[in-house]
Amino acid sequence: MIKDLVLLNRSYRKYHNSKKVSVRQLTDLIDIARITPSSKNQQPLKYLLVTNEDDVNLVESHLKWAKFLKDWDGPEKKEQPPAYIIMLNDKNLNKQAEIDSGIAAQTILLGAVEKKLGGCILRSVNRPVIAKHFNLSSNLEIIQVIAIGYPNQKIRLTTPNDTESVNYYEGNDGTHYVPKRKLEDIIITPDITH
The missing domain is CATH 3.40.109.10 (NADH Oxidase)
Structure with missing residues:
Protein backbone atom coordinates (compact mmCIF):
# COMPACT_ATOMS: atom_id res chain seq x y z
CA MET A 1 0.00 0.00 0.00
CA LYS A 154 14.77 5.31 14.54
CA ILE A 155 12.07 7.84 13.63
CA ARG A 156 8.68 8.17 15.30
CA LEU A 157 5.73 10.26 14.22
CA THR A 158 3.91 12.07 17.01
CA THR A 159 0.77 14.18 17.19
CA PRO A 160 1.26 17.61 18.78
CA ASN A 161 -1.48 19.26 20.80
CA ASP A 162 -2.69 22.73 19.82
CA THR A 163 0.06 24.52 21.75
CA GLU A 164 3.02 22.31 20.83
CA SER A 165 5.52 23.02 18.08
CA VAL A 166 5.66 20.93 14.94
CA ASN A 167 9.46 21.23 14.87
CA TYR A 168 11.17 17.83 14.77
CA TYR A 169 13.52 16.94 17.63
CA GLU A 170 15.77 14.17 18.91
CA GLY A 171 15.02 12.41 22.18
CA ASN A 172 17.58 11.41 24.79
CA ASP A 173 17.56 7.85 23.41
CA GLY A 174 18.53 9.09 19.92
CA THR A 175 15.04 8.59 18.49
CA HIS A 176 14.08 11.31 16.01
CA TYR A 177 10.55 12.60 16.67
CA VAL A 178 8.48 14.18 13.91
CA PRO A 179 5.23 15.88 14.98
CA LYS A 180 2.44 15.66 12.39
CA ARG A 181 -0.78 17.66 12.65
CA LYS A 182 -4.05 15.76 13.17
CA LEU A 183 -6.14 15.04 10.08
CA GLU A 184 -9.04 17.11 11.39
CA ASP A 185 -6.68 20.08 11.80
CA ILE A 186 -5.77 20.20 8.12
CA ILE A 187 -9.10 19.60 6.39
CA ILE A 188 -11.11 22.77 5.92
CA THR A 189 -14.88 22.42 5.75
CA PRO A 190 -16.48 25.13 3.64
CA ASP A 191 -18.92 27.45 5.35
CA ILE A 192 -22.03 27.15 3.19
CA THR A 193 -24.20 29.34 5.42
CA HIS A 194 -23.21 32.62 3.76
Missing part, protein backbone atom coordinates in the same frame (compact mmCIF):
# COMPACT_ATOMS: atom_id res chain seq x y z
CA ILE A 2 1.16 3.53 -0.75
CA LYS A 3 0.40 4.64 2.84
CA ASP A 4 2.85 2.05 4.17
CA LEU A 5 5.60 3.43 1.92
CA VAL A 6 4.77 7.01 2.94
CA LEU A 7 4.92 6.07 6.63
CA LEU A 8 8.36 4.51 6.11
CA ASN A 9 9.56 7.44 4.02
CA ARG A 10 11.10 9.75 6.60
CA SER A 11 13.94 12.26 6.32
CA TYR A 12 16.71 9.90 7.37
CA ARG A 13 19.84 11.72 8.49
CA LYS A 14 21.92 8.76 9.72
CA TYR A 15 22.96 5.79 7.60
CA HIS A 16 25.00 2.60 7.66
CA ASN A 17 27.93 4.16 5.78
CA SER A 18 29.63 0.78 5.24
CA LYS A 19 26.64 -0.46 3.20
CA LYS A 20 27.25 0.98 -0.24
CA VAL A 21 24.59 2.05 -2.74
CA SER A 22 25.31 1.20 -6.36
CA VAL A 23 24.94 3.35 -9.44
CA ARG A 24 22.45 0.71 -10.62
CA GLN A 25 20.27 1.24 -7.54
CA LEU A 26 20.33 5.02 -8.07
CA THR A 27 19.59 4.58 -11.78
CA ASP A 28 16.53 2.48 -10.91
CA LEU A 29 15.28 5.32 -8.69
CA ILE A 30 15.84 7.88 -11.45
CA ASP A 31 14.00 5.66 -13.91
CA ILE A 32 10.81 5.81 -11.85
CA ALA A 33 11.18 9.59 -11.39
CA ARG A 34 11.67 9.91 -15.15
CA ILE A 35 8.12 8.79 -15.86
CA THR A 36 6.36 11.09 -13.37
CA PRO A 37 4.23 14.04 -14.51
CA SER A 38 6.09 17.13 -15.71
CA SER A 39 4.77 20.65 -16.24
CA LYS A 40 4.00 21.10 -19.95
CA ASN A 41 5.80 17.75 -20.32
CA GLN A 42 9.07 19.68 -20.67
CA GLN A 43 10.99 17.17 -18.49
CA PRO A 44 13.74 19.61 -17.47
CA LEU A 45 15.12 17.53 -14.60
CA LYS A 46 18.55 15.96 -14.88
CA TYR A 47 20.40 13.95 -12.24
CA LEU A 48 24.01 13.64 -11.19
CA LEU A 49 24.63 10.34 -9.38
CA VAL A 50 27.36 10.54 -6.76
CA THR A 51 28.83 7.31 -5.38
CA ASN A 52 32.60 7.88 -5.62
CA GLU A 53 33.86 8.31 -2.05
CA ASP A 54 35.86 11.48 -2.75
CA ASP A 55 32.89 13.08 -4.51
CA VAL A 56 30.52 11.97 -1.73
CA ASN A 57 32.84 13.59 0.84
CA LEU A 58 32.99 16.81 -1.18
CA VAL A 59 29.19 17.00 -1.42
CA GLU A 60 28.81 16.17 2.28
CA SER A 61 31.14 19.01 3.27
CA HIS A 62 28.92 21.52 1.46
CA LEU A 63 25.55 20.61 2.98
CA LYS A 64 23.72 21.77 6.08
CA TRP A 65 21.54 19.22 7.83
CA ALA A 66 18.51 19.55 10.15
CA LYS A 67 17.88 23.23 10.85
CA PHE A 68 15.95 22.54 14.06
CA LEU A 69 18.66 20.35 15.63
CA LYS A 70 20.77 23.27 16.84
CA ASP A 71 23.47 21.18 18.54
CA TRP A 72 23.93 18.78 15.62
CA ASP A 73 26.26 19.53 12.72
CA GLY A 74 25.21 16.59 10.60
CA PRO A 75 25.97 12.88 10.55
CA GLU A 76 29.27 11.57 11.85
CA LYS A 77 31.54 10.04 9.22
CA LYS A 78 30.36 6.50 10.01
CA GLU A 79 26.72 7.62 9.62
CA GLN A 80 27.04 9.68 6.46
CA PRO A 81 25.11 8.57 3.38
CA PRO A 82 27.16 6.55 0.89
CA ALA A 83 25.48 8.20 -2.11
CA TYR A 84 23.82 11.38 -3.30
CA ILE A 85 21.54 12.29 -6.15
CA ILE A 86 22.02 15.88 -7.24
CA MET A 87 18.81 17.04 -8.89
CA LEU A 88 19.33 19.62 -11.63
CA ASN A 89 17.06 21.85 -13.66
CA ASP A 90 18.08 22.23 -17.30
CA LYS A 91 17.12 25.90 -17.77
CA ASN A 92 17.32 25.44 -21.55
CA LEU A 93 14.20 23.28 -21.24
CA ASN A 94 12.29 25.15 -18.54
CA LYS A 95 13.30 28.13 -16.40
CA GLN A 96 11.60 26.76 -13.31
CA ALA A 97 11.05 23.20 -12.13
CA GLU A 98 9.94 23.51 -8.50
CA ILE A 99 6.77 21.45 -8.87
CA ASP A 100 8.45 18.84 -11.07
CA SER A 101 11.30 18.54 -8.58
CA GLY A 102 8.94 17.92 -5.66
CA ILE A 103 7.07 15.21 -7.53
CA ALA A 104 10.32 13.57 -8.64
CA ALA A 105 11.96 13.78 -5.20
CA GLN A 106 9.00 12.16 -3.45
CA THR A 107 8.90 9.44 -6.10
CA ILE A 108 12.64 8.78 -5.66
CA LEU A 109 12.25 8.52 -1.89
CA LEU A 110 9.23 6.21 -2.12
CA GLY A 111 11.21 4.02 -4.51
CA ALA A 112 14.13 4.06 -2.08
CA VAL A 113 11.95 2.88 0.80
CA GLU A 114 10.58 0.08 -1.36
CA LYS A 115 14.20 -1.06 -1.86
CA LYS A 116 14.94 -0.88 1.92
CA LEU A 117 16.87 2.36 1.39
CA GLY A 118 16.10 5.77 2.83
CA GLY A 119 16.88 9.32 1.97
CA CYS A 120 16.74 12.97 2.87
CA ILE A 121 16.12 15.99 0.65
CA LEU A 122 18.65 18.74 1.31
CA ARG A 123 18.19 22.26 0.02
CA SER A 124 20.76 24.02 2.17
CA VAL A 125 23.53 23.40 -0.33
CA ASN A 126 26.64 25.34 -1.38
CA ARG A 127 25.57 25.27 -5.01
CA PRO A 128 28.48 27.22 -6.55
CA VAL A 129 31.14 24.95 -5.04
CA ILE A 130 29.35 21.74 -6.00
CA ALA A 131 28.60 22.99 -9.52
CA LYS A 132 32.25 23.94 -10.00
CA HIS A 133 33.52 20.62 -8.64
CA PHE A 134 31.39 18.66 -11.12
CA ASN A 135 32.02 21.16 -13.93
CA LEU A 136 28.30 21.70 -14.52
CA SER A 137 27.37 23.84 -17.50
CA SER A 138 25.64 27.14 -16.73
CA ASN A 139 22.25 25.88 -17.91
CA LEU A 140 22.23 23.18 -15.21
CA GLU A 141 20.99 24.61 -11.93
CA ILE A 142 21.22 22.58 -8.72
CA ILE A 143 17.73 22.35 -7.23
CA GLN A 144 18.43 20.01 -4.33
CA VAL A 145 20.54 17.12 -3.17
CA ILE A 146 19.03 13.82 -2.06
CA ALA A 147 21.04 11.71 0.37
CA ILE A 148 20.53 7.97 -0.20
CA GLY A 149 21.60 5.06 1.96
CA TYR A 150 20.54 2.30 4.34
CA PRO A 151 18.93 4.07 7.32
CA ASN A 152 20.51 3.81 10.76
CA GLN A 153 17.99 5.88 12.64
Whole structure:
Protein backbone atom coordinates (compact mmCIF):
# COMPACT_ATOMS: atom_id res chain seq x y z
CA MET A 1 0.00 0.00 0.00
CA ILE A 2 1.16 3.53 -0.75
CA LYS A 3 0.40 4.64 2.84
CA ASP A 4 2.85 2.05 4.17
CA LEU A 5 5.60 3.43 1.92
CA VAL A 6 4.77 7.01 2.94
CA LEU A 7 4.92 6.07 6.63
CA LEU A 8 8.36 4.51 6.11
CA ASN A 9 9.56 7.44 4.02
CA ARG A 10 11.10 9.75 6.60
CA SER A 11 13.94 12.26 6.32
CA TYR A 12 16.71 9.90 7.37
CA ARG A 13 19.84 11.72 8.49
CA LYS A 14 21.92 8.76 9.72
CA TYR A 15 22.96 5.79 7.60
CA HIS A 16 25.00 2.60 7.66
CA ASN A 17 27.93 4.16 5.78
CA SER A 18 29.63 0.78 5.24
CA LYS A 19 26.64 -0.46 3.20
CA LYS A 20 27.25 0.98 -0.24
CA VAL A 21 24.59 2.05 -2.74
CA SER A 22 25.31 1.20 -6.36
CA VAL A 23 24.94 3.35 -9.44
CA ARG A 24 22.45 0.71 -10.62
CA GLN A 25 20.27 1.24 -7.54
CA LEU A 26 20.33 5.02 -8.07
CA THR A 27 19.59 4.58 -11.78
CA ASP A 28 16.53 2.48 -10.91
CA LEU A 29 15.28 5.32 -8.69
CA ILE A 30 15.84 7.88 -11.45
CA ASP A 31 14.00 5.66 -13.91
CA ILE A 32 10.81 5.81 -11.85
CA ALA A 33 11.18 9.59 -11.39
CA ARG A 34 11.67 9.91 -15.15
CA ILE A 35 8.12 8.79 -15.86
CA THR A 36 6.36 11.09 -13.37
CA PRO A 37 4.23 14.04 -14.51
CA SER A 38 6.09 17.13 -15.71
CA SER A 39 4.77 20.65 -16.24
CA LYS A 40 4.00 21.10 -19.95
CA ASN A 41 5.80 17.75 -20.32
CA GLN A 42 9.07 19.68 -20.67
CA GLN A 43 10.99 17.17 -18.49
CA PRO A 44 13.74 19.61 -17.47
CA LEU A 45 15.12 17.53 -14.60
CA LYS A 46 18.55 15.96 -14.88
CA TYR A 47 20.40 13.95 -12.24
CA LEU A 48 24.01 13.64 -11.19
CA LEU A 49 24.63 10.34 -9.38
CA VAL A 50 27.36 10.54 -6.76
CA THR A 51 28.83 7.31 -5.38
CA ASN A 52 32.60 7.88 -5.62
CA GLU A 53 33.86 8.31 -2.05
CA ASP A 54 35.86 11.48 -2.75
CA ASP A 55 32.89 13.08 -4.51
CA VAL A 56 30.52 11.97 -1.73
CA ASN A 57 32.84 13.59 0.84
CA LEU A 58 32.99 16.81 -1.18
CA VAL A 59 29.19 17.00 -1.42
CA GLU A 60 28.81 16.17 2.28
CA SER A 61 31.14 19.01 3.27
CA HIS A 62 28.92 21.52 1.46
CA LEU A 63 25.55 20.61 2.98
CA LYS A 64 23.72 21.77 6.08
CA TRP A 65 21.54 19.22 7.83
CA ALA A 66 18.51 19.55 10.15
CA LYS A 67 17.88 23.23 10.85
CA PHE A 68 15.95 22.54 14.06
CA LEU A 69 18.66 20.35 15.63
CA LYS A 70 20.77 23.27 16.84
CA ASP A 71 23.47 21.18 18.54
CA TRP A 72 23.93 18.78 15.62
CA ASP A 73 26.26 19.53 12.72
CA GLY A 74 25.21 16.59 10.60
CA PRO A 75 25.97 12.88 10.55
CA GLU A 76 29.27 11.57 11.85
CA LYS A 77 31.54 10.04 9.22
CA LYS A 78 30.36 6.50 10.01
CA GLU A 79 26.72 7.62 9.62
CA GLN A 80 27.04 9.68 6.46
CA PRO A 81 25.11 8.57 3.38
CA PRO A 82 27.16 6.55 0.89
CA ALA A 83 25.48 8.20 -2.11
CA TYR A 84 23.82 11.38 -3.30
CA ILE A 85 21.54 12.29 -6.15
CA ILE A 86 22.02 15.88 -7.24
CA MET A 87 18.81 17.04 -8.89
CA LEU A 88 19.33 19.62 -11.63
CA ASN A 89 17.06 21.85 -13.66
CA ASP A 90 18.08 22.23 -17.30
CA LYS A 91 17.12 25.90 -17.77
CA ASN A 92 17.32 25.44 -21.55
CA LEU A 93 14.20 23.28 -21.24
CA ASN A 94 12.29 25.15 -18.54
CA LYS A 95 13.30 28.13 -16.40
CA GLN A 96 11.60 26.76 -13.31
CA ALA A 97 11.05 23.20 -12.13
CA GLU A 98 9.94 23.51 -8.50
CA ILE A 99 6.77 21.45 -8.87
CA ASP A 100 8.45 18.84 -11.07
CA SER A 101 11.30 18.54 -8.58
CA GLY A 102 8.94 17.92 -5.66
CA ILE A 103 7.07 15.21 -7.53
CA ALA A 104 10.32 13.57 -8.64
CA ALA A 105 11.96 13.78 -5.20
CA GLN A 106 9.00 12.16 -3.45
CA THR A 107 8.90 9.44 -6.10
CA ILE A 108 12.64 8.78 -5.66
CA LEU A 109 12.25 8.52 -1.89
CA LEU A 110 9.23 6.21 -2.12
CA GLY A 111 11.21 4.02 -4.51
CA ALA A 112 14.13 4.06 -2.08
CA VAL A 113 11.95 2.88 0.80
CA GLU A 114 10.58 0.08 -1.36
CA LYS A 115 14.20 -1.06 -1.86
CA LYS A 116 14.94 -0.88 1.92
CA LEU A 117 16.87 2.36 1.39
CA GLY A 118 16.10 5.77 2.83
CA GLY A 119 16.88 9.32 1.97
CA CYS A 120 16.74 12.97 2.87
CA ILE A 121 16.12 15.99 0.65
CA LEU A 122 18.65 18.74 1.31
CA ARG A 123 18.19 22.26 0.02
CA SER A 124 20.76 24.02 2.17
CA VAL A 125 23.53 23.40 -0.33
CA ASN A 126 26.64 25.34 -1.38
CA ARG A 127 25.57 25.27 -5.01
CA PRO A 128 28.48 27.22 -6.55
CA VAL A 129 31.14 24.95 -5.04
CA ILE A 130 29.35 21.74 -6.00
CA ALA A 131 28.60 22.99 -9.52
CA LYS A 132 32.25 23.94 -10.00
CA HIS A 133 33.52 20.62 -8.64
CA PHE A 134 31.39 18.66 -11.12
CA ASN A 135 32.02 21.16 -13.93
CA LEU A 136 28.30 21.70 -14.52
CA SER A 137 27.37 23.84 -17.50
CA SER A 138 25.64 27.14 -16.73
CA ASN A 139 22.25 25.88 -17.91
CA LEU A 140 22.23 23.18 -15.21
CA GLU A 141 20.99 24.61 -11.93
CA ILE A 142 21.22 22.58 -8.72
CA ILE A 143 17.73 22.35 -7.23
CA GLN A 144 18.43 20.01 -4.33
CA VAL A 145 20.54 17.12 -3.17
CA ILE A 146 19.03 13.82 -2.06
CA ALA A 147 21.04 11.71 0.37
CA ILE A 148 20.53 7.97 -0.20
CA GLY A 149 21.60 5.06 1.96
CA TYR A 150 20.54 2.30 4.34
CA PRO A 151 18.93 4.07 7.32
CA ASN A 152 20.51 3.81 10.76
CA GLN A 153 17.99 5.88 12.64
CA LYS A 154 14.77 5.31 14.54
CA ILE A 155 12.07 7.84 13.63
CA ARG A 156 8.68 8.17 15.30
CA LEU A 157 5.73 10.26 14.22
CA THR A 158 3.91 12.07 17.01
CA THR A 159 0.77 14.18 17.19
CA PRO A 160 1.26 17.61 18.78
CA ASN A 161 -1.48 19.26 20.80
CA ASP A 162 -2.69 22.73 19.82
CA THR A 163 0.06 24.52 21.75
CA GLU A 164 3.02 22.31 20.83
CA SER A 165 5.52 23.02 18.08
CA VAL A 166 5.66 20.93 14.94
CA ASN A 167 9.46 21.23 14.87
CA TYR A 168 11.17 17.83 14.77
CA TYR A 169 13.52 16.94 17.63
CA GLU A 170 15.77 14.17 18.91
CA GLY A 171 15.02 12.41 22.18
CA ASN A 172 17.58 11.41 24.79
CA ASP A 173 17.56 7.85 23.41
CA GLY A 174 18.53 9.09 19.92
CA THR A 175 15.04 8.59 18.49
CA HIS A 176 14.08 11.31 16.01
CA TYR A 177 10.55 12.60 16.67
CA VAL A 178 8.48 14.18 13.91
CA PRO A 179 5.23 15.88 14.98
CA LYS A 180 2.44 15.66 12.39
CA ARG A 181 -0.78 17.66 12.65
CA LYS A 182 -4.05 15.76 13.17
CA LEU A 183 -6.14 15.04 10.08
CA GLU A 184 -9.04 17.11 11.39
CA ASP A 185 -6.68 20.08 11.80
CA ILE A 186 -5.77 20.20 8.12
CA ILE A 187 -9.10 19.60 6.39
CA ILE A 188 -11.11 22.77 5.92
CA THR A 189 -14.88 22.42 5.75
CA PRO A 190 -16.48 25.13 3.64
CA ASP A 191 -18.92 27.45 5.35
CA ILE A 192 -22.03 27.15 3.19
CA THR A 193 -24.20 29.34 5.42
CA HIS A 194 -23.21 32.62 3.76
